[in-house]
Amino acid sequence: MKYMLLIYSTTARSAFDDLSEDEQKAVFGEYYAISGSPGVEGGAQLQPTSTATTVRVQDGSTLTTDGPFVETKEELGGYYLLDAPDLDAAIELAARIPAARLGGAIEVRPLVEM
Amino acid sequence: MLATLIGLLGDFDLAEEAAQDAFATAAERWPRDGTPADPRSWLITTARNRAIDRLRREKVLAAKTRLLQAGAPDAHHIDMDTETFPDERLELLFTCCHPALAVEAQVALTLRTLGGLETAEIARAFLVAEATMAQRLVRAKSKIKAAGIPFRVPPAHLLPDRLVAVLAVDYLIFNEGYGGRSGLAAEAIRLGRGLAELMPDEPEVCGLLALMLLHDARREARERDGEIVLIADQDRTQWDAEQIAAGRVVLDRALALRGSGPYVVQAAIAALHTETPRDWPQIAALYGTLARMTGSPVVELNRAVAVAETEGPDAALALVDALALDGYRYLHATRADLLRRLGREVEAAEAYARAVTLTDPGPERRFLERRLAALRSAT
Numbered sequence: 001m002k003y004m005l006l007i008y009s010t011t012a013r014s015a016f017d018d019l020s021e022d023e024q025k026a027v028f029g030e031y032y033a034i035s036g037s038p039g040v041e042g043g044a045q046l047q048p049t050s051t052a053t054t055v056r057v058q059d060g061s062t063l064t065t066d067g068p069f070v071e072t073k074e075e076l077g078g079y080y081l082l083d084a085p086d087l088d089a090a091i092e093l094a095a096r097i098p099a100a101r102l103g104g105a106i107e108v109r110p111l112v113e114m
Numbered sequence: 115m116l117a118t119l120i121g122l123l124g125d126f127d128l129a130e131e132a133a134q135d136a137f138a139t140a141a142e143r144w145p146r147d148g149t150p151a152d153p154r155s156w157l158i159t160t161a162r163n164r165a166i167d168r169l170r171r172e173k174v175l176a177a178k179t180r181l182l183q184a185g186a187p188d189a190h191h192i193d194m195d196t197e198t199f200p201d202e203r204l205e206l207l208f209t210c211c212h213p214a215l216a217v218e219a220q221v222a223l224t225l226r227t228l229g230g231l232e233t234a235e236i237a238r239a240f241l242v243a244e245a246t247m248a249q250r251l252v253r254a255k256s257k258i259k260a261a262g263i264p265f266r267v268p269p270a271h272l273l274p275d276r277l278v279a280v281l282a283v284d285y286l287i288f289n290e291g292y293g294g295r296s297g298l299a300a301e302a303i304r305l306g307r308g309l310a311e312l313m314p315d316e317p318e319v320c321g322l323l324a325l326m327l328l329h330d331a332r333r334e335a336r337e338r339d340g341e342i343v344l345i346a347d348q349d350r351t352q353w354d355a356e357q358i359a360a361g362r363v364v365l366d367r368a369l370a371l372r373g374s375g376p377y378v379v380q381a382a383i384a385a386l387h388t389e390t391p392r393d394w395p396q397i398a399a400l401y402g403t404l405a406r407m408t409g410s411p412v413v414e415l416n417r418a419v420a421v422a423e424t425e426g427p428d429a430a431l432a433l434v435d436a437l438a439l440d441g442y443r444y445l446h447a448t449r450a451d452l453l454r455r456l457g458r459e460v461e462a463a464e465a466y467a468r469a470v471t472l473t474d475p476g477p478e479r480r481f482l483e484r485r486l487a488a489l490r491s492a493t
Contacts, residue, residue, distance in 0.1 A: 001262040086264035087214055088272065110261045 002041075002111040003090040005080040007097055009104035011049070011073060016102050027098045034080065034096055039089070043080035074104065116227055118158055120209075121202035121265055123165050126227065126255040131168065136161035203228060204312045205265050207305075211280045212263045219254035220283050226251055228308075229301045239290060239298050277313075281322050281377065284309065288326050299330055310364065317373020320364050324381035327361030328388060330354075342481040345387060358388050379404045394423035411437045415445055418452075427452040443472035447482060454489060463489050 009016070016027065035043050049068040056063045068075065077099065084090045087108070094106040119129035136157045150156040210223040222240070225231045231239075237247035257263070268276045284305050291299025306323040313319045335352035336343060343349075365385055368378045383400050386393050401417035404410075414437055422430035431452045439445040450465035466486040473479040 003262075084262075086262045087212075088264055088268065090262070091214070108261075 001084060001086065001090075001113070003082045003084055003087075004109045004111060005043075005082055005090065005094050005097065006076055006107040006109060007078045007080075007099045007104065008074045008107065009077045009099045009102070011075050014103050016098075027102075030096070030098050034093065037093065039083045039093070041081045041083055043078065045078040046076060048077075049075045077104070115154060115157055115161075116230070117203040117206035118200065119161050119165070120227070121200070121205055122158075122162055124265065125259065128165050128168065129161075132161040132165035133157075135164035135168075139164070201312075202265075203308060204267050207280055207309070208267050208276060209258060209263060209265050211276070211283045212258070213276070213279055214261060214263055215254050215257060217283070217286070219250055220279070221286055222247060222250050223254050224283055224305070225287065225298075225301065228305060231301070277316065277318065280309070281318060285322060285326070285377075288329075299326070299333070302326060303330060315371060317368045317371040318375040318377045320368035320371065321373050321375060321377030321379075321381045324361045324365035324368060325377055325384055327357050327364060328381060328384035331357035331361060332388070337477060340477055342477045350390075353388070361385065374403075376404060376407055379407070392423075394420050398424050411439050412442070412444075415439065415442075415448060419448060422452060422455070427455040431456065441472065443469050443478075446472065450482075450485070454485075459489055459492065 016024065019027065031045075034040060049071075052066075052068040054065045054067060054069050056065075080093070080097075082090055082093060084093065087110075090108050094100060094108050097106050100106050116129060116133055119133055120126055123129045123132065139160055140153075140157060144150075206227055207224065210227060211220045215223070218240070222236050225236050225239075226233065233248050233251060234244045237244040240247070242250075267273070284302050287305070288299050288302035291297065291302055303323070303326050306319075306326055309319045310323045331354040332345070332348065334354070335348035335350070338349075361381070362385055365378070365381045368381065379400055383397055383404075386397050386400070398417055398420035401413060401420055405413040405417055415434065418430040418433040418437075421433060431449070434445065434449050434452065437445060446465045446469035450462045450469060453459075453462035453465055463486060466482055466489065470479060470482045470486060473482060
């Protein structure tokens with residue numbers, strides 16, 4: 001099954017910002033290591049929601065607004081696309097993502113299989 | 115049987131429908147052709163065949179079921195009496211109690227699939243509309259399928275955490291029953307027995323079963339004419355001596371397995387409560403162990419009750435007053451009782467009044483109101 005692991009972190013000053021430079025480097029290393037883990041088919045870090053643009057189409061015309069679709073205290077900061085045998089395997093990988101222990105959370109969403 | 119079918123078919127709804135089909139077929143054929151040598155295998159095989167028929171009829175994608183994926187033999191040429199099927203109740207239980215499901219859904223699904231309760235019965239037990247319960251079950255079953263919750267006993271590195279969830283669901287069902295719906299308590303004990311049979315070497319499984327047996331054995335004596343009777347005032351002839359003995363045997367097994375987890379400790383406390391005279395120092399010590407294990411202020415409150423017996427109400431009151439449990443009715447009821455024993459009637463009455471406001475109408479509230487009235491007439 002395929003799962004999208006959506007990585008949410010707080011928009012406010014996070015536990016990550018309080019880490020030393022070396023510790024931050026180690027966290028980036030963990031993200032790279034997860035990218036290279038078996039089953040991980042892709043992933044990316046997103047720019048903060050302050051860079052987001054939201055697009056709607058109404059009566060044929062495109063409406064563009066500055067900012068994210070929903071303004072929340074926690075924002076989507078990145079994702080991994082994972083092919084795993086079952087939810088337990090997806091949860092295990094999700095638990096390894098540093099954001100999960102640095103005040104953020106990982107939402108595990110199965111993809112609709114075509 | 116349902117557990118095996120779910121394991122075989124990988125689909126809760128399909129398994130339920132197929133089981134119903136098989137029972138209907140049995141009701142028609144067994145009286146005519148005689149009961150098969152192995153009725154369970156017969157039913158499972160028949161149900162599986164019916165499921166395959168259904169799938170073919172409904173043209174469901176073959177790849178979606180584990181059965182067809184595995185390459186099933188032609189369904190109609192299976193020798194019904196030679197095939198054996200594994201008991202997959204344990205797999206089913208761990209699936210129903212997966213932490214990715216909401217706790218209410220875990221409880222409902224466990225009662226529906228393992229307890230065999232009807233949706234309407236579960237709805238009544240949890241005081242929700244049948245439609246609400248039906249929807250809860252549908253949502254849980256579709257999440258299991260869509261999210262890929264595995265049908266299996268978790269591997270060793272996940273087992274301890276997951277076993278905790280399974281035991282918690284069983285104990286929750288029991289406690290719902292303890293609060294008056296005794297059918298649920300019996301169901302929880304039945305599940306607990308099944309668990310102990312399936313995992314005989316897990317001390318906490320034995321601990322929970324012993325705990326439930328020991329508590330439930332005092333059920334008849336807990337109420338008199340719809341009113342609560344405290345353990346010290348209970349008519350011991352109403353206790354189920356046989357069940358207490360059975361609970362002790364299971365507890366001994368848990369202890370022999372070197373069990374020292376929270377359920378084993380609670381069962382040991384429950385066993386001590388059935389003895390006369392009660393060994394209060396031992397009970398207080400075990401509550402202390404439990405409090406350190408769970409960090410729960412509710413346990414600490416229970417310890418205070420035992421401490422009142424060993425060191426006196428003064429020492430107990432000091433413990434109670436250190437607890438941050440202001441919204442908890444039993445804190446105020448306990449404080450009230452301690453204050454009453456210390457002769458501080460005015461404060462005791464205040465505490466009883468506070469407990470009353472936190473308690474829903476019913477036997478517990480009437481008990482508190484009687485205490486309050488007695489106190490006021492005495493002062």
